[in-house]
Amino acid sequence: MEDGYYIGRRWEDLDTDILVKIFQSFDILELTSGIAHVCSAWRMACCDPLLWKTLDLSMMKSNFIKIPLEPYVYVDGRSDKILTRLLKISMSLSRGNITTLIFHFNLFVSDEQLTYTAERCPQLRRLVLPAWNRIKKTGICKAIRAWKDLESLTMPGIANPPYLMEEISKNCKNFRELKIMGPCDKFFASTLATFLPTLKVLSLRCSMLYKEALIIVLDSLPHLEVLNISHCLLIEVLPPPGPKKVVSEIDQSIIEKASRLREFLTCMNDSCTMCQRTKIDEGLMRWYRYEEGLWKADEKQNKMLLNKYKWQPSLWSCVAKDILPQVGLVLTHD
C-alpha cells in the first residue's frame, strides 16, 4: 500500500462495466468514430458483446440519385466508402456477436459490403434489409449461407423469389418470420408455400396484395400464426375482360380461413392515413415522403392482448370490436 494519497485518476483503468455503460449511450457513428482507438483498455470495452447485440444502421442513408437503368440508383462514391469504413470497424469490434442487423430503406448496400458483413455476423438472427438494388442473386445467396441461425428477414418485394426462398429453406433451419416491403402476387405466395411451409409470421403491411396471393397464404402455410395485412392495397383480378379491382373489404370466406391464426392484423379503412398513403403510392410505399422511422413500425408487435384470443367468425363483429382499439388496430368493416 503506497504512502500518501493517490491524486491522479486513471481513466484507462476505469471498470470495464462502467466504460461499457458509458459507451451504451453512443449510436453506431459515435461508437466507431475513435472511442476504440483511445487506448487498449477502452478498445476492449468497445468490443463488449453488450454493445453489439444489435447493429442499427437505420440512421444512415446512401447519398444517391435515381437512374433509369438497372440498378436504378447511383450511389455517390464517398457515401459508399463511409459505409465501408463503418462496416469494417463494426465488424472488427463486434467480434461475431451481432444478432440483429438493421439497414435504412435508402441505404443501398453493395454486394461486396453485404458479403463482407455476412461473413462476420455468423450468429445473425434478424436482418432488416429493405434495399436490394445493388445486390446480385449470388451475393444474397452467399450471405444467406453464412447465416445458419437466421430467424427473421425484412426484404423488398422481388420479381423472382424461388432462388432466395430455396436458399433460406436449405440453410436457415430456424427461419420463422418474413416481412415483405413490396408487392405480393400469386407467384410470390406460391413460392412461400413451396419453400417456406414452416413460416410462422408474415407481414405484408402497406403493400399491394393480390387476393389470390392472400388465399394461397391462408391455405398453404399451415404453421402460420401471425399474418399482418394492415393498410394493404388488396387487389382482385377479375376474369378477362375484367380489370383489376381494388377490394374495399375482407369477405367472410377470408375471415373464416384466417380464423385459425393466432393473430390476423388488418386495416382497410378509407379514413386511415396509412391506408390512404398506400393507395396514393399504388401499393409500393414511398417511405421517404413520410415521418422518419415510420417504415420500421409493424402492428404485429402489439400482440399482448391477442395472444390468448382465438378468432371466431361469429365473434368477429362483437368481441373483436372491443379489444382491437385498445391495441391500436381497426376492423376492416365497421
Added chain:
Amino acid sequence: MALELKSSDNKIFEVEELVAVQSETIKSLVEDGCADNVIPLPNVDSKTLELVLDWCKNHVDMKLDEEKLKEYEDKFIEVDQAVLYDLLLAANYLNIKDLLNRACQKVADMLKGKTPEQIRETLNIVNDFSPEEEEEIRKENLWAFEE
C-alpha cells in the same frame, strides 16, 4: 431509523435509512440484517460520500417534483473530472442506478465529437497500443476492403 456509514478516511455519516437504501448495496445489507453497526465503505472517501448522500437525500425529498429534480441533477453533475471519476466509482460500488446513469451520461457527452487524440489529452490517457495494433487500427479505418 438512522444508519451509520464510515468513509475510507474514517469519517462517520449518520443517514436516514430511507436515504441510504437508494444504494442497492446498502439496501441488501439492511435486508440481511447486517446494518446494525457502522457500515464501512472502504472504497468511498468522505468528500465523495458527502456528495453521494446529498444526491440520495434530494432524490427522496424531491421524488414527486420531476422538474426540480432535473434542475438539481443538472447542477449536481457539473463537477470537474476528478470528482466525476470518483462519483462513477462510488455509484457503481454502492449500486445507485440513477446516479451511475447520470454520471455515465455526463462522461458520454464529454467524449462525443472528440477525436481519440483529443480524448487522450482531456483525460490524460496514454496511447498504449503496440505498433502492430496501431497498424491494424489504421487498416480498419481505410475506406476500402482491400489493404
